[in-house]
Amino acid sequence: MPTLTSPQQQKKNPQPQKQRIEPWSDPHAEPYLRIERITKKFGDFTAVDDVTLKVYKGEIFCLLGGSGSGKTTLLRVLAGFEEPTAGSVFIDGQDMTGIPPYERPVNMMFQSYALFPHMSVEKNVAFGLQQEGLPRAEISQRVAEMLEIVKMTPYARRKPHQLSGGQRQRVALARSLVKRPKLLLLDEPLGALDRKLREHTQFELVNIQEQLGVTFVVVTHDQEEAMTLASRIGVMNHGKIVQVGTPSEIYEYPNSRFVADFIGSVNMFEGRLVEDEPDYVRIASEELGGTFYIDHGVSSAPGATVWVALRPEKIAISRERSSENVDNAVPGVIKEIAYMGDMSIYLVRLPAGKTVRVTQPNVIRHAENRLTWDEEVWLHWHPSSAVVVTQ
């Protein structure tokens, strides 16, 4: 049972050093949430297509996808607002088929917060506990504790319209957590906040989750949000789960062009396997105007068409050609420069015609000899930097 500790209590009993939990890599671990072959159709339209997922206790699992990818529908199936056309959901071993939302050990934080406008902050938070029929004293105590955790105690008597967006979000969070649900579902939790507030809230959210130990399932279209919050991400497209993994797995080892393109920016090259060995491959690419040398094997037939994904930050840009690399080097001309402050984005046109995106951190404050438009440059990257995707 997750314990609620107020900040004062936390100072007295410091938490032990955080262990890196990776239950998904443990073959014996029991998933807390099991989604088995869930399909949801609306007439002819399939919103969720045969999705199977395992989420472990204490995780923050993010469903990431564009609009129409089915992520929100899947969330609503978990909450009980939609009945799946096929498949079942198991929470802590219990089958949720046919169980209405008001009987599930699941709570949801809505994108619009959905705070009851005619009730004060206190009453909003107390509502869920009142439905459980708990004694008044216990309700008061738990509400007070929760408000303390989300730092909304001075606003307890206010009504929602008297609060700002960030404050409302905290009340919504308190309201959904006070019932100590087994699973908390969050629908685009940071979407309505402005940039500064979003960053701050991202970390707060993770802290509260770790403090309470509740399992989160977050739905978002914002990859930054997913990367910051999630212990694991499930990328969705057209109702299907395309890839599941930790943020770094998804980013550095995308399994398809879609995932590579969806997360961050990527340069995608079409090419042909010319040398296929267990410990390296060579891929000839007309778009590149050269060959890729990649330092690991790829399971594909020789001569097959593959795609190579190369992230902008992995490319080094310089005026001279490096003498070390023969492969993984290509000349180009700078066509566009975007100065972002912390880094610069260069769009470099290759002789074959393709434009490559390169980013470089502005490490030196006063660089005299900065690269400029129409300069001829060389691009280099490390043999392990490029990722081969076969679909």
Added chain:
Amino acid sequence: MAAPGYVTLGERMSVALAWLFQGITQSPAYRWLRKRGMRGRALVVAVPSLWLLLFFVVPFLIVLKISFAETAYSVPPYTPLIDWSGEQVLALKLYLSNYAFLLEDPLYFNAYVNSVKVAAISTILCLLIGYPMAYGIARASPAWRNVLLMMIILPFWTSFLLRVYAWIGMLRTDGVINDILLFIGIIDQPLVMLQTDIAVYIGIVYSYLPFMVLPLYANLEKMDLTLLEAAADLGSRPAKAFLRITLPLSLPGIIAGCMLVFIPAVGEFVIPALLGGPDSLMIGRVLWDEFFANRDWPVASAVAIAMLLLLVVPIMIFQYMQGRQMAAHR
């Protein structure tokens, strides 16, 4: 800080209602219904539906049935609804007699035509006055807007009958309007305005103006003003922008307003009775007279059915527009 368990009276009432409702759903009667496969929802749908079926739809069926009956000197003054004697031949003979009567006597036909004509003209007049008013209110500053809306609605909340009655006073030969006109010298003899078609038009427009203004206002108020700004930016003059942007976009409001005025106006009784003359009969009055003066219930019923048939298409247009408006909200 008071404990969140503290409950206001309003909340107590809400919870009490919910508890009561839940009590009903625990009762044996409800459970019996549940066993027969009726979910709670079906019951909720049934409550207003049954009421309306019994008190709105069934009466129409009865009117239909009686329009085929014969007048009788009895209480009630028509032949019985359920005829056990099996006189099929007789029944067939009476089948259309009332309707035939309607078609034969030019009084009825003229009354129908006149009703449609009067209602249509009144609707157009209402539109011509109501549209600029609605437009003006929609474009006014928010403070003014509320005041103006209130002023449109206020007459609606005061007695309709008395307001029509007020016009009697104004339109009489010794009434205010004639007094002023005589005083100014525009006319020599007092104008006869009561008991004429003109009076009926004035009466209908006067009574139904809020029904035209409100849907128009609702539509115009929601209109995106940036559309007009874009039009101006692209070089369109205000009049042209109005014709090509505002007017077409306000079409749903126009149709709703017109239906809300035209349909009831066709069957209007009070205004023609008080302000109209004997030469311009409207069908509402005819029905009333058939019923109360002639005591001829079957013919009155036939008149009603014929009126309904006349109005079926406009009513369906109205229902369609209402449905679209509700759907557009979501």
Added chain:
Amino acid sequence: MNPRRSFFVLTTLAFGFAFLYVPILLMIAFSFNAGKLTTVWAGFSTHWYAALLDNEQMLSATALSLRIAAMTATGAVILGTVAGLVLARFGRFKGRTLLSGMTTAPLVMPEVITGLSLLLLFVALANLVGWPARRGVSTITIAHITFAMAYVTVVVQSRLATFEDALEEAAMDLGARPAKVFFVITLPIILPAIVSGWLLAFTLSWDDLVIASFVSGPGSTTLPMLIFSKVRLGVTPEINALATLMVTIVTIGIVVAAVWMQRQERARQRDVQLAQAAN
């Protein structure tokens, strides 16, 4: 947006409001007429108001109308809210088109048709099952509820259409069953719409002449019926006095309500601004 208001629009507005209000103002003016006519001014007097208060017939008709209107409004609100809820929330169900049609038709149905049909129903019912034995308050109330509920349905349905779905879902998510959600969450929030529906139904019933004439019985004369019969025979400024009283009461009511709502709105705006600033 072009702030120059068109001359045409302004004059129409002025004319329109004059058109609406001049008859009312004249009526009020003549209620203080010392003479017996409603068109010829004979001096100032308030004796018609006194006469009004002495008029037994008038008073009992008013009381009857008030009773019927109050019952109608309450009944119409209950049935209309349920119908509005069903149409707004229940999606597709068997009989939806029928219910939808039955709740929009009364909005435009000519009153003579509704009145006639209901009377025929009551007569047939009396023959079949013995009720209603005598037509009167109950039949008028039933008739009024039937057509007034259509208006309440429209009001409630459009309010629910702009109501945030997520609120009801959130309540269910937190453990409240659907019935509880309706009474504890939905109802309090749409209460203003329900109140205006009540007032609307009240006015419709209070004002109704045609339907009441058809379905009433001996001894149940409503105020409009009384006024109509008097108007036909010949009027004295007593009627003007009655009209003035009604207009005054209604105006005071509307103005008070409007001012109260303005205050609420302003306080609300202030709160929202404070909250934004504090952040």
